[in-house]
Amino acid sequence: MERAVNHTTQNLLVTGGAGFIGSNFVHYWLARYPEQRVVVLDALTYAGNRASLAAVESNPRFRFVHGDILDTDLVEQLLAAEQIDTIVHFAAESHVDRSILGPDAFIKTNIEGTHSMLKAARRVWLEQGARPHRFHHVSTDEVYGTLEPDAAAFTEKNQYLPNSPYAASKASSDHIVRSYHHTYGLNTTISNCSNNYGSYQFPEKLIPLVIANCLDGKPLPIYGDGKQIRDWLYVDDHNRGIDLIIHQGKVDQTYNIGGNNEWTNIDIVTLVCELMDQHHPKGAPHLNLLTHVKDRPGHDRRYAIDATRIKAELGYQPMETFETGIRKTVEWYLQNESWWRQVMDGSYQDWLAQNYV
Numbered sequence: 001m002e003r004a005v006n007h008t009t010q011n012l013l014v015t016g017g018a019g020f021i022g023s024n025f026v027h028y029w030l031a032r033y034p035e036q037r038v039v040v041l042d043a044l045t046y047a048g049n050r051a052s053l054a055a056v057e058s059n060p061r062f063r064f065v066h067g068d069i070l071d072t073d074l075v076e077q078l079l080a081a082e083q084i085d086t087i088v089h090f091a092a093e094s095h096v097d098r099s100i101l102g103p104d105a106f107i108k109t110n111i112e113g114t115h116s117m118l119k120a121a122r123r124v125w126l127e128q129g130a131r132p133h134r135f136h137h138v139s140t141d142e143v144y145g146t147l148e149p150d151a152a153a154f155t156e157k158n159q160y161l162p163n164s165p166y167a168a169s170k171a172s173s174d175h176i177v178r179s180y181h182h183t184y185g186l187n188t189t190i191s192n193c194s195n196n197y198g199s200y201q202f203p204e205k206l207i208p209l210v211i212a213n214c215l216d217g218k219p220l221p222i223y224g225d226g227k228q229i230r231d232w233l234y235v236d237d238h239n240r241g242i243d244l245i246i247h248q249g250k251v252d253q254t255y256n257i258g259g260n261n262e263w264t265n266i267d268i269v270t271l272v273c274e275l276m277d278q279h280h281p282k283g284a285p286h287l288n289l290l291t292h293v294k295d296r297p298g299h300d301r302r303y304a305i306d307a308t309r310i311k312a313e314l315g316y317q318p319m320e321t322f323e324t325g326i327r328k329t330v331e332w333y334l335q336n337e338s339w340w341r342q343v344m345d346g347s348y349q350d351w352l353a354q355n356y357v
């Protein structure tokens with residue numbers, strides 16, 4: 001079916017493009033749109049990895065800029081010099097546990113950093129002569145708080161009730177994005193997505209952590225009783241949703257993105273262990289490594305996304321089944337051991353020691 005395009009893209013600025021979802025987005029976009037350019041702006045924090053972009057480094061339609069979203073002047077220069085018409089804003093501090101041990105970086109990057117991006121976009125896109133533009137802000141379902149076991153999944157109308165400093169910083173940034181549309185007329189959209197999984201995810205997050213620890217014969221830490229529920233989506237399905245929103249979404253609209261795929265943590269770890277038993281029989285049964293550890297403070301019990309709006313308005317449908325997606329993911333980590341080993345440096349070891357006392 002032909003669909004109306006509300007925005008035409010040519011030159012994208014992708015913040016946080018060396019991170020997990022951002023790097024997958026860059027690969028997706030350059031392959032999907034062979035005439036378009038992508039400029040990545042990334043500060044290369046512990047979570048950013050240039051190696052995740054190695055396959056596109058020599059592509060003439062790609063440019064990497066090592067810089068900070070808090071540097072508003074740099075962002076303004078890039079928007080003007082590169083004739084950027086679309087910002088896809090991924091850059092953030094993204095790990096809930098780190099936000100509990102050190103919230104300051106989350107307030108700085110997620111709130112002030114988003115505001116810096118908005119200020120630059122307003123200046124170049126609205127004040128230096130109006131031009132067609134789109135500012136897409138990538139947010140999370142965690143802004144809605146936690147769900148009771150039998151409660152309906154999150155819709156875009158749910159109240160914001162963030163429980164961690166990470167979730168609160170993302171909620172705050174969502175509000176600032178909204179205000180820049182209503183006050184200044186910036187063309188903004190927001191997506192709130194559930195838990196992603198796939199290639200290039202930093203091994204502090206549950207699924208890659210479990211795979212790496214299985215291979216090293218280390219304990220698989222499960223917080224509390226492990227009955228917390230997350231709604232898992234393959235990373236390319238998230239990025240396909242963002243693509244639809246950028247081109248066809250309504251300005252000032254928020255879209256939830258999710259895969260209707262709820263799992264308890266304990267079931268996810270069991271499934272990954274079964275796949276590891278098949279691929280790495282030497283360590284089987286890997287489930288023997290499962291270890292219950294102290295729960296995360298303020299741990300949200302359940303997330304679930306109701307994706308009715310993006311489906312009805314934009315025809316969105318996830319393409320990957322969980323069965324194929326999780327298998328692909330395990331195989332990717334097995335084939336790309338050098339990628340994840342190189343990020344497990346001294347600071348990563350310090351992080352493990354701090355978080356899993």
Ligand code: NAD
Nearest residue numbers: 016018019020021043044045047048068069091092094196
């Ligand atoms: P990530 O932690 O893997 O990557 C974040 C990237 O941002 C890194 O490359 C890092 O170097 C960069 N960055 C951090 N601070 C920066 C700064 N000041 N200036 C420039 N670059 C900076 O994160 P992710 O998991 O890929 O998440 C990307 C976005 O998607 C985040 O906004 C997150 O809130 C959101 N999100 C993530 C998930 C998920 O499951 N991972 C789900 C929904 C929404």
Ligand code: DAU
Nearest residue numbers: 094095096140141142194195204205206221222223228265
């Ligand atoms: O819901 C979207 C969010 O998903 C994103 O906004 C975040 O950026 C992303 O990190 C993710 O947050 P979670 O906290 O849900 O992801 P994480 O992989 O850290 O944890 C998934 C679940 O597994 C969660 O209930 C906590 C639990 N867990 C996690 C770790 C790291 C454990 O039981 N043990 C662990 O060691």
